Amino acid sequence: MAAATSEPELMQKIVSLCKRRGFVFQSSEIYGGLRSAYDYGPMGVELKRNLMSEWWTAMVHSREDIYGLDASIIMHPEVWRSSGHLANFTDPLVDCLVCQERFRADKAPRMAAGADAPIELADKGRAKAALAKLTEEGHVLERKGKILRGAKAGDRGYVCPNCGSPLLSPERDFNGMFRTNLGAVDPLAGVIAAVEAGVARGDDQKALRAAVDAVIAESAVYLRPETAQGMFVQFLNVQQSMSAKVPFGIAQMGKSFRNEVTVEHFIFRSCEFEQMEMEYFVEPGKGREALEYWKNERMKWWRSIGLSADKLSFREHDPSELAHYSDGTFDIEYEFPWGWDELEGVASRTNYDLSAHAAGSGKKLVYHDPEAQDPNTGKKGWRYTPHVVEPAAGATRGVLAVLCNAYAEEPADASGKGARTVLRLHPRLAPIKCAILPLVRKDGMDETARKVADEFFTAGVNAKLDMQHAIGRRYARHDEIGTPYCLTIDGQTAEDETVTIRYRDDRRQERIKIAAAVDVVRAALREGRE
Incomplete structure (x- = not known):
């Protein structure tokens, strides 16, 4: 994976902004927090909701061949047996014998067998304690500061991702599904x-x-590790109730749960997350064509919501890394501060899922096309198990990508003024579309601001009436929130019924009529203008 070009502290800055401005909080923070659990604050819940709404509009409301579904999180346990999750949804788990870090063997840093493997601890004290323990166990190492030298990489070809130690526990299988009981x-x-x-x-x-x-x-049941299986088991109900003709798709958004061995990078990898998935059913033999179509469509969508083209790329899976159900997969990757990582997977799942659930349930999950010629008999009328192409995007990963892409710091001008932090969010993703700011709370400016705000609320535009602090501080606050437009009511407003509209990205200002304010902002939102 390529090294990130962003400054190393960018993630810390984003995490800090997220808490300061109400995007993301550590879950249960007053009790010390819970690892890998996050709560979305007032701004974060709006951003995530807007992102998912844009996806739903593009995948369902803008097409005639895709239908929505909201399946249960808890499903019959046989669903997961048939899908292969109970047997295959496991990761090789390893413990470091030096720093006690627990990690997945398949994600660990690689190192050639026999190569020098320096072990780096957090400080000298921990290095001393580790050396004493390892010496008692018969290892011959030497310490220089917080680094232990003398260890060699073993035949497994990987080391601890935390300290670099090759001294590891045996691998053992770890099931990634959350199990609970019903009854x-x-x-x-x-x-x-x-x-x-x-x-x-x-x-x-x-x-x-x-x-x-x-x-x-x-009495065991499982929290779903993906939304996909609900769409497969409801394939026939959706197809018949909507009289859908292949090719068609079923789309779903919602929460999934994975008992991850390693959680990392803020909200990027966590145990509770939200997905945006669609299963597109096609004739046998047309999976590759659909795969090409959907990987390009999905890339265009990520660009359309503001992600920079130079920070997006395709990565095709090698045959050795394909999932057991796939004959071809592309990842859409984004260049996060730590490097390139998966944002969405677009996979050709063949007819594996429908065939597996047909076998497990005893129900025929097939499609009948009365007009098509059966390739086996040459006769009119073809009954077959559709193949599936699945674009599966992470909503929470999408939120993080959007935040990373939008975050910017601008230096001060020659006079030492004007430095700011700004989130250049796409206007349709911005939590607040327009801030209404009376210059002062007197001379009728606050009453006028209230009337303008009410007009935005009536029009269904999420606006914020903000009267706290000086106007400069309010501008700075909304720059950090990502509000694309600010309307300022000042002394001139009472004279000519105009307000100042300030544009977030270049801080440009112009006067517009109060009566036109809602239409100006709505038009800009429709066009996606910053």
């Missing part, structure tokens, strides 16, 4: 009884685990 009876009593019976029989650990799993499985 009025707590399974704990059954687990205790099963363990007591197993101990009385003299069962070994493996037999005891199997007995416990059998009890838990009676």
Whole structure:
């Protein structure tokens, strides 16, 4: 992965702005917070909602061949057995024996076997303690400051991502799905009884685990790790209720949950996140054509909401990294402050999912085209299992990409004035579209500002009447929030019924009529003008 060109502290600045301006807070902060859990504040919830609304408009409201769905988060457990998640949704988990970091082996830094592997601890004190422990265990190392030298990379070919140590625990499988129980009876009593019976029989650990799993499985359900499966199991209902003809798609937005081994980069990778996914069903043999179409359509969409073209790229998966269901996948990657990383995946899933659920449920999940010729019989009327192309975007990752792309710092002018931090959000994504600012709270300016604000509310434009602090501080506040337009009511307003409109990106100002203010802003929003 290429190194990021952005300054190293950019993420810290964005995290700080997010808290200061009400975009994202650490969840349960007054209790010390919960790792990988975040709450979206007043500005963040609007930004995320606007992003997802733009996606829904592009994928559902602007097309005649895609239908919406809102499937349950908790589904029948056999859904996950048929989809392969119960068997395959696992990661190789490893513990570092030096710093105790827990990580995924497949995501760890690579290093050739036998290469020198210096171990870097957080400070000298921790390095001393680690050396003493490792020496007792028979390792021969030497310390220089906070770095331990003398270790060699092992045959596994990777080291700890936190300290660089090759001294690691054995790999073990870690299931990424959150399991819970559905029903009025707590399974704990059954687990205790099963363990007591197993101990009385003299069962070994493996037999005891199997007995416990059998009890838990009676009421076990899972929080969905993706929204896709709800669309597959409702394929037939959507197709028949809407009289949909292939090709057609089913789109869904919503929360998914993955018990991630490694959570990182603020909201980029967390255990609870939101997705924007669509399953597009096509004839067999047309998957590659649809894959090409949708990867290009999705790239155009990310650019249309303001992400810079030079910070977006395609990465095609090598055959060795393809998911078990895919015969071709492209990632749309964005250059985050830490480097290029996945923003959306566009995958050809073949007919794997519908076939798997047909086998698991005993129901025929097929499409009948009475006008098409069956390639096997040559006769009119073709009944087949559609293939699927899936554009799957992360809404929370999208929010982070938008914030990173929009964040800018402008230096002061020659007089030392004018320095500012600004979020150049696309106007349709901005949490607040227009701020109404009376210059002072007297001479009728505040009453006029209230009337202007009410006109925006009536028109359905999210505006903010802001009377706190001096006008310069209010401009600065709305620059950091990303508000694209500010309307200032001043002494001239009472004379000629005009207001000053200030444009966020270049701070340009002009006078417009109060009566035209709503229309001016709405027109700019429709056109996406900053």
